[in-house]
Amino acid sequence: MRSLIKRHPYERAARKTLKRAPRDPAPSKWRYRWQRWMLTRGVRTTLRIGTPLLLVGIIAGVWTSKPENRALVTGKIAEVQEAFQNRPEFTLTSLDVIGADEQTVADVQTMLPIEFPVSSFDLDLEEMRATVEDLYAVKHASVRVGDGGVLEVDIVPRVPVAVWRENETLRLIDEDKVVSGIIETRAARRDLPLIAGKGAYAHLEEALALFRTANPIKEDVRALVRMGERRWDVVLEGNIRLMLPEENPVAALDRMIVINDTKDMLSRDIAAVDMRNPMRPVLRMSSDAANALRRASGRGDIN
Amino acid sequence: MRDLYESQRAMRQMRKAAMQRGVVAVLDVGTSKIACLVLRFDGAAVIEAEGIGSMAGQSSFRVIGAATTRSRGVRFGEVNAMQETERAIRTAVQAAQKMAQVRVDHVLVCFSGAHPRSYGLDGSLDLDGTAVTESDVAQVMASCDVPDYGEDREVLHAQPVNFAIDHRSGLADPRGQVGNTLATDMHMLTVDALAIQNLFFCIRRCDLEVAGLASSAYVSAMASLVEDEQELGAACIDLGGGSAGISVFMRKHMIYGDAVRMGGDHVTSDISMGLQVPTATAERIKTFYGGVVATGMDDREMIEIGGDTGDWEHDRRTVSRAELIGIMRPRVEEILEEVRIRLDAAGFEHLPSQQIVLTGGGSQIPGLDGLASKVLGQQVRLGRPLRVQGLPQAATGPAFSAAVGMTLFAANPQDEWWDFEIPTDRDPSKSFRRAVKWFKENW
Structure with missing residues (x-):
């Protein structure tokens, strides 16, 4: 109601504030619910942790959405990486090949195209090891970064056990039937037995067993020849052939050695000993000896 | 009655669940104010200090939020305008939650109105010389004669007050004792069902679950x-503001509860009518200058009534304090007389001790203890609620005794009827089990 009495403005202003009815502080239903929701434990935790995370995520996302920023980051990372990898502690200056002969060392050095100095981070040691192991002469290799900037290649070479001649080529074979090298002449590896003939390679174990059996006459053995892809001939000094049977050649050879020990067979002038039938060894004399025999018995020469 | 029995059971479960979660609110829905306290239960905190004994279970919780608001839409301690009451509850709960910084889902509610009426029940059971078991206790309580308290009423409290075996009475816990007859006395308090329903509805509209109900007369007695x-x-x-709750305690049990539907608001309206001032002004004058015993000094103490009508004469009226007391005293006397009548009806004079404790906001009228001792008897004192942990200073006055009592009620309530086992013959699963047992024993 409008006052009938004129009041001083100050008084009126003072009254206005006084007159205000006590405000009803009741929250609206939705405000109440909102507050309760905000006080829920899960929501509070989510807000306290999630909001800063989201903020940081948004800032990072916006910043990286520009390509120049991404380039900056990757460039910086590469730079730091480069600087770290090129530190002298990681620099390799030389290659050291251990445990191989000169030929293999030279092969390894040509096969690993490394230009020193190089950082050890830039080398793939596993791949290098595979490369080295691809060499015939290498049985097993390990590559590691050694002290003082040396790249050490440790090699276990293949040990040849025989020389295999095929088509006038002399190959070295090791126990695993792996060809580990080629030699120019037989004289280069006089210490190794020679095998030859078609199918010789496939029966290497048998040949090696024969060589072991022939150990007492080792000085005389020149080669082992596979005949007709089924049996072995032992070729001795003076082109004497010991023809071994298809079945159980080791026993036959053993027997022959025993005969040799007792009868001194090999020092005689013979051309071949035929043991193809082990029950009935046959001795073939050289033509000179045969002629001499014939002459002695008065029947004349054969030719 | 079955219904409320079940719902009281459900509320007990809910109270347990709420205590497990650690946070529960208590709400005192009064006529002049609505108070909300948020409690946190975090195990028994051991307080090491000189002169502090066992805290009787009060140390297990702490008040972490407290708020009061002017009550709206409540008259005589009952919900009168639902929307207004709902808004008032929402205000109090929101402020308390804000202070506690925690969301509250369960509330324990007390109210003063709804025509409480108390009944004494008794029942007995033949024991045949065997020891009393839990099911015997349930059985004897089920055997109580329940009076016809009316269709539209609900049981608010039903507490076993006393157990007797043969001629030994006054047993608190009869289990394990041997005798021939087990008898019990129970106190049952019923209230208007509609009033409870309205209150439930208001609280549910605030997205809260009611985990317990209590009469404010009962809980304020527990606190004061x-x-x-x-x-x-x-x-x-x-x-209180709209009603004066009465509760009589004996052997730590309430044995009588009632409410006089008159309170501080009636005093205020008397002043408002007598002095021709708005209710708000009358309330202010009452709280600042009110009293019930006039002295010679009061004739000379003039109170500016104030006003905002624009009429200079009207706005500058004064009234002596003696006149104000002359308006207030008859009404206060009337309230106390009414209380006296109720206490007489309850047989209060037969109790061994007749201590009367005045509490509630109305007990702050100066000189009330003198007047009350004239009306009610010699042993009158003014009661203030117990101190509980974390209670703000503003909520330690006698006006908060119901709210504080409610916290004690929340922490360790007395056993009520529904806390005991369901008697075997009422529970379908158990009666089947009993039949099986009978077969086993007789074959």
Whole structure:
């Protein structure tokens, strides 16, 4: 109601504030619910942790959405990486090949195209090891970064056990039937037995067993020849052939050695000993000896 | 009655669940104010200090939020305008939650109105010389004669007050004792069902679950009566805004509860009518200058009534304090007389001790203890609620005794009827089990 009495403005202003009815502080239903929701434990935790995370995520996302920023980051990372990898502690200056002969060392050095100095981070040691192991002469290799900037290649070479001649080529074979090298002449590896003939390679174990059996006459053995892809001939000094049977050649050879020990067979002038039938060894004399025999018995020469 | 029995059971479960979660609110829906306290239960905190004994279970919780708001839409302690009450509850709960910084889902509610009416029940059971078991206790309580308290009423409290075996009475816990007859006395308090329904509805509209109900006369007595008063017999008069709750305690159990539908608001309206001032002004004058005993000094103490009509003469009226007291005193006397009548009807004079404790906001009228001792008897004192942990200073006055009592009720309530086992013959699963047992024993 409008006052009938004129009041001083100050008084009126003072009254206005006084007159205000006590405000009803009741929250609206939705405000109440909102507050309760905000006080829920899960929501509070989510807000306290999630909001800063989201903020940081948004800032990072916006910043990286520009390509120049991404380039900056990757460039910086590469730079730091480069600087770290090129530190002298990681620099390799030389290659050291251990445990191989000169030929293999030279092969390894040509096969690993490394230009020193190089950082050890830039080398793939596993791949290098595979490369080295691809060499015939290498049985097993390990590559590691050694002290003082040396790249050490440790090699276990293949040990040849025989020389295999095929088509006038002399190959070295090791126990695993792996060809580990080629030699120019037989004289280069006089210490190794020679095998030859078609199918010789496939029966290497048998040949090696024969060589072991022939150990007492080792000085005389020149080669082992596979005949007709089924049996072995032992070729001795003076082109004497010991023809071994298809079945159980080791026993036959053993027997022959025993005969040799007792009868001194090999020092005689013979051309071949035929043991193809082990029950009935046959001795073939050289033509000179045969002629001499014939002459002695008065029947004349054969030719 | 079955219905409320079940719902009271459900509320007990809910209270347990809420305590497990650690946070529960108590709500005192009064006529002049609505108070909300948020409690946190975090195990028994051991307080090491000189002169502090066992805290009787009060140390297990802490008040972490407290708020009061002017009540709206409540008259005589009952919901009168649903929307307004709902808004008022929402205000109090929101402020308390904000202070506690935690969301509250369960509330324990107390209210003063709804025509409480108390009944004494008794029942007995033949024991045949065997020991009393839990199911016997349930059985004897089920055997109580329930009076016809009316269709539209609900049981609010039903507490076993006393157990007797043969001629030994006054047993608190009869289990394991041997005798021939087990008898019990129970106190049952019923209230208007509609009033409870309205209150439930208001609270549910605030997205809260009711985890317990109590009469405010009962809980304010729990807060303001000291232990020996509860033991020896005392009455607590909770002078509220719209009603004055009465509860009589004996051996630590409430044995009578009632409410006089008059309170501080009636005093205010008397002043408002007598002095021709708005209710708000009358309330202010009452709280600042009110009293019930006039002295010679009061004739000379003039009170500016004030006003905002624009009429200079009208706005500058004054009234002496003696006149104000002359308006207030008859009404206060009337309230106390009414209380006296109720106490007489309850047989209060037969109790061994007749201590009367005045509490509630109305007990703050200066000189009330003198007047009350003239009306009610010699042993009158003014009661303030117990101190509980974390209670703000503003909520330690006698106006908060119901709210504080409610916290004690929340922490360790007394066993009520529905806390005991369901008697075997009422529970379908158990009666089947009993049949199986009978077969086993007889074959």
